[in-house]
Amino acid sequence: MSVHPKLQPVVNEIAVDLIGVNKWYGGFHVLRDIHLSVKRGEKIVICGPSGSGKSTMIRCVNRLEEHQQGQIIVDGVELTKDLKRIDEVRREVGMVFQQFNLFPHLTVLENCTLAPIWVRKMPQKQAEEIAMHYLSRVRIPEQAHKYPGQLSGGQQQRVAIARSLCMFPKIMMFDEPTSALDPEMVKEVLETMVELAHEGMTMMCVTHEMNFARQIADRIVFMDRGEIVEINTPEEFFSNPQHERTKIFLGQILH
Amino acid sequence: MSQSDPKLNINSSVRQNVFVRQESIAARQPPIPTRGVLAWINDNLFATPLSGFVTLACIALVALVVPDLIRYLFIDAIWSAEDGVPCRVEGTGACWAFVERKLSFFVYGSYPREMVWRVNLTLLMGALLVGWLLIPRLPAKRLASVLFFIAYPVAGYWLAYGFEGVLPKVSTNLWGGVFVSLLVALVGIVMSLPIGIVLALGRRSHMPIVKFVSIVLIEFVRGVPLITVLFMANTMLPLFVPQELTPDRLLRPLIGVSIFTGAYTAETIRAGLQAMPKGQFEGAMSLGLSYWQMMRLIILPQALTMVIPGIVNSFISLFKDTTLVAVVGIFDFLRAIEVARLDPVWAGPSLSTTGYVFAALFYWVFCYSMSRYSQNLEARLAVGRRR
Numbered sequence: 001m002s003v004h005p006k007l008q009p010v011v012n013e014i015a016v017d018l019i020g021v022n023k024w025y026g027g028f029h030v031l032r033d034i035h036l037s038v039k040r041g042e043k044i045v046i047c048g049p050s051g052s053g054k055s056t057m058i059r060c061v062n063r064l065e066e067h068q069q070g071q072i073i074v075d076g077v078e079l080t081k082d083l084k085r086i087d088e089v090r091r092e093v094g095m096v097f098q099q100f101n102l103f104p105h106l107t108v109l110e111n112c113t114l115a116p117i118w119v120r121k122m123p124q125k126q127a128e129e130i131a132m133h134y135l136s137r138v139r140i141p142e143q144a145h146k147y148p149g150q151l152s153g154g155q156q157q158r159v160a161i162a163r164s165l166c167m168f169p170k171i172m173m174f175d176e177p178t179s180a181l182d183p184e185m186v187k188e189v190l191e192t193m194v195e196l197a198h199e200g201m202t203m204m205c206v207t208h209e210m211n212f213a214r215q216i217a218d219r220i221v222f223m224d225r226g227e228i229v230e231i232n233t234p235e236e237f238f239s240n241p242q243h244e245r246t247k248i249f250l251g252q253i254l255h
Numbered sequence: 256m257s258q259s260d261p262k263l264n265i266n267s268s269v270r271q272n273v274f275v276r277q278e279s280i281a282a283r284q285p286p287i288p289t290r291g292v293l294a295w296i297n298d299n300l301f302a303t304p305l306s307g308f309v310t311l312a313c314i315a316l317v318a319l320v321v322p323d324l325i326r327y328l329f330i331d332a333i334w335s336a337e338d339g340v341p342c343r344v345e346g347t348g349a350c351w352a353f354v355e356r357k358l359s360f361f362v363y364g365s366y367p368r369e370m371v372w373r374v375n376l377t378l379l380m381g382a383l384l385v386g387w388l389l390i391p392r393l394p395a396k397r398l399a400s401v402l403f404f405i406a407y408p409v410a411g412y413w414l415a416y417g418f419e420g421v422l423p424k425v426s427t428n429l430w431g432g433v434f435v436s437l438l439v440a441l442v443g444i445v446m447s448l449p450i451g452i453v454l455a456l457g458r459r460s461h462m463p464i465v466k467f468v469s470i471v472l473i474e475f476v477r478g479v480p481l482i483t484v485l486f487m488a489n490t491m492l493p494l495f496v497p498q499e500l501t502p503d504r505l506l507r508p509l510i511g512v513s514i515f516t517g518a519y520t521a522e523t524i525r526a527g528l529q530a531m532p533k534g535q536f537e538g539a540m541s542l543g544l545s546y547w548q549m550m551r552l553i554i555l556p557q558a559l560t561m562v563i564p565g566i567v568n569s570f571i572s573l574f575k576d577t578t579l580v581a582v583v584g585i586f587d588f589l590r591a592i593e594v595a596r597l598d599p600v601w602a603g604p605s606l607s608t609t610g611y612v613f614a615a616l617f618y619w620v621f622c623y624s625m626s627r628y629s630q631n632l633e634a635r636l637a638v639g640r641r642r
Binding site: 062093094 | 532534535537538539540541542543544545548552553556557560636
């Protein structure tokens with residue numbers, strides 16, 4: 001289907017660039033000298049123990065959190081206090097949350113068309129066509145006229161993915177997308193994400209799903225106590241972890 | 256544990272440890288409750304000795320009060336009379352004839368009698384538009400909103416106040432009664448919601464000056480009685496504007512009432528905003544919605560739905576507080592009753608009671624309607640929207 005607008009010409013090879021990023025909550029140093037460049041089309045999986053700053057890091061990329069030092073450049077736009085730039089970045093960066101964050105007072109279809117209509121100024125009819133296209137892709141077109149509260153967790157998360165895709169994001173971020181799901185629903189969400197990865201989307205995923213990481217990641221970033229401890233290919237990361245803390249972490253989660 | 260059922264083919268020695276179901280259990284209807292009226296009375300009215308005592312006490316109270324009330328309000332009441340003489344007879348009940356004869360005074364105040372059609376038309380237009388807006392089945396709500404919020408105030412003003420060369424002017428000094436009470440209530444309700452929303456958002460704003468101004472306004476207005484606000488609106492508003500722009504004497508309490516109710520509504524709405532999960536803000540922001548889009552499309556629709564009971568509570572309270580505008584010389588419905596009961600033609604022992612019962616009925620009908628409508632609205636908005 002050709003609902004996607006003209007493919008943007010490749011301006012930057014680097015989709016997301018974090019350069020020396022530091023962040024504090026009060027006196028607590030949550031992000032410490034983060035350096036990470038994500039190439040266009042690359043899939044990065046971020047893992048690490050809870051409280052290690054993984055979510056905070058990706059939330060800085062679309063400015064849900066503010067960093068205090070360093071530079072974050074998303075698709076050539078540096079994030080500053082300038083609200084215009086923040087909105088510009090948010091339009092291009094899709095985000096899927098642990099708790100879905102669907103809008104419960106709107107139908108599934110309205111959830112998907114809201115941002116295209118109001119932010120992209122798209123005609124309603126076109127927005128609905130695009131929404132139905134993506135809802136079909138996540139295999140729930142028949143739920144379009146229901147409210148989110150009537151759907152299962154897995155279905156809600158797939159709606160959330162479709163909602164993000166309707167904005168034609170250049171980068172997709174996932175913040176523990178399967179952590180709030182019942183076990184039998186994890187698979188349907190991961191399958192959707194794998195398909196997305198195979199289509200060449202630039203992705204940053206915070207997740208504990210190590211099989212998923214092995215399957216799609218180009219690189220795995222391991223974080224602990226606010227710093228990046230190790231960045232490695234999945235093969236090396238799982239079979240031959242370098243850092244002591246990586247070994248301990250993998251020992252705890254792989255059994 | 257019950258005995259094993261032979262139909263299920265369960266070996267009782269196996270039941271404790273290992274079990275594999277052979278046939279699945281078909282869904283059955285729930286057992287039909289076999290309870291009659293007597294059982295209901297027993298369960299709900301006389302379940303315990305205390306409950307039985309309370310029931311009997313309530314019945315006794317009703318038996319004590321209701322017959323006298325019915326006798327006073329209906330049986331012994333005077334339904335028609337030329338003047339107050341029949342009502343003054345010892346032992347008569349409510350003097351409804353008085354209400355009937357004074358009805359036009361109650362509704363229109365001193366508005367010139369030959370021109371009350373203008374008031375009637377204004378009230379009728381208002382009632383039709385409010386009905387159009389509030390009844391969900393009726394279509395074209397957008398058109399109804401434009402008519403009600405923009406066209407109606409202008410048309411109503413021209414109609415009731417007069418329009419140079421077309422309709423003679425009727426000074427607001429002559430306006431009164433139910434007409435003025437409804438006017439104050441309607442303007443207060445319609446204006447307090449936007450004022451409340453702006454103040455609530457202002458109070459949660461990150462901009463220090465906006466936040467400060469909102470807090471000062473809310474806390475100041477909430478910190479003084481409505482009467483004070485009305486007096487201030489009456490005496491201070493004219494000081495702030497040039498002589499020729501001095502607001503009309505009826506407009507001043509309208510402004511006062513709107514700001515007063517707005518401050519209360521603001522706090523109710525703020526409660527709703529605070530109850531919104533952080534994820535709703537983040538979901539909206541991550542899609543690139545601007546602050547105002549996020550508030551208008553995502554946050555406020557949900558927050559306002561959540562606080563409908565609180566908002567309607569302040570509307571009901573505003574409706575009854577409209578009686579206070581009398582202290583700044585506005586001739587509202589209650590004031591009309593006050594004046595009418597002193598009319599020497601009618602004066603009598605039962606007039607005050609009759610007038611006040613009538614007033615109570617009027618206020619109760621409107622307030623109870625608002626309450627019912629809000630319950631209906633809540634139920635309607637709740638359908639299918641629960642997380």
